[in-house]
Amino acid sequence: MRHLLSALVQNVPGVLSHISGMLASRGYNIDSLAVGETETPDLSRMTFVVMGDDRVLDQVRKQLEKVVTVVEVEDISSQDFVERDLMLARVRAPKGTHRSEIFELVRIFRGKIVDVGADELIVEISGRESKVQAFIERIRPYGITQLVRTGRIALVRSGQGAATDIGGQAAVEVHS
Secondary structure (H helix, E strand, O other): OEEEEEEEEEOOOOHHHHHHHHHHHOOOOEEEEEEEEOOOOOEEEEEEEEEOOHHHHHHHHHHHHHOOOEEEEEEOOOOOEEEEEEEEEEEEOOOOHHHHHHHHHHHHOOOEEEEEOOOEEEEEEEEOHHHHHHHHHHHHHHOEEEEEEOOOEEEEOOOOOOEEEEOOEEEEOOOO
């Protein structure tokens, strides 16, 4: 089973190394990890994806809560949350038909071309993990020369089925 944990940690040197090393030394594999500063500069949020049953999840939580620099740990897997993944891919794209096909794929997946070279493009795609993975599978035949992904980031929604005003339009996202 896939579990998504969000940990609020003190933004101090070595915290990422300490936490990831501690989990690895106890035999827990981190499937995905993203970390970044929060709205409070002295705190960072670490988002972990770990695989395992409820016992594994409970043990990982307990280990995280023992770390002095960890302020709070929350299992957000069972809550209503928004999750995103970011990917950059360098794709072979010689001028001609293939390039226009790649541009069309990027448009369909609501991505961006962030760099254009003579024979390659760098594409940015963000969204749910399944969307990013689907794009990778569609673009692979053209030739991916480099690929990097952030790992999952997530926030719990403020309310069930909360409508949000985005650019003057009401938007409701039921499942992310």
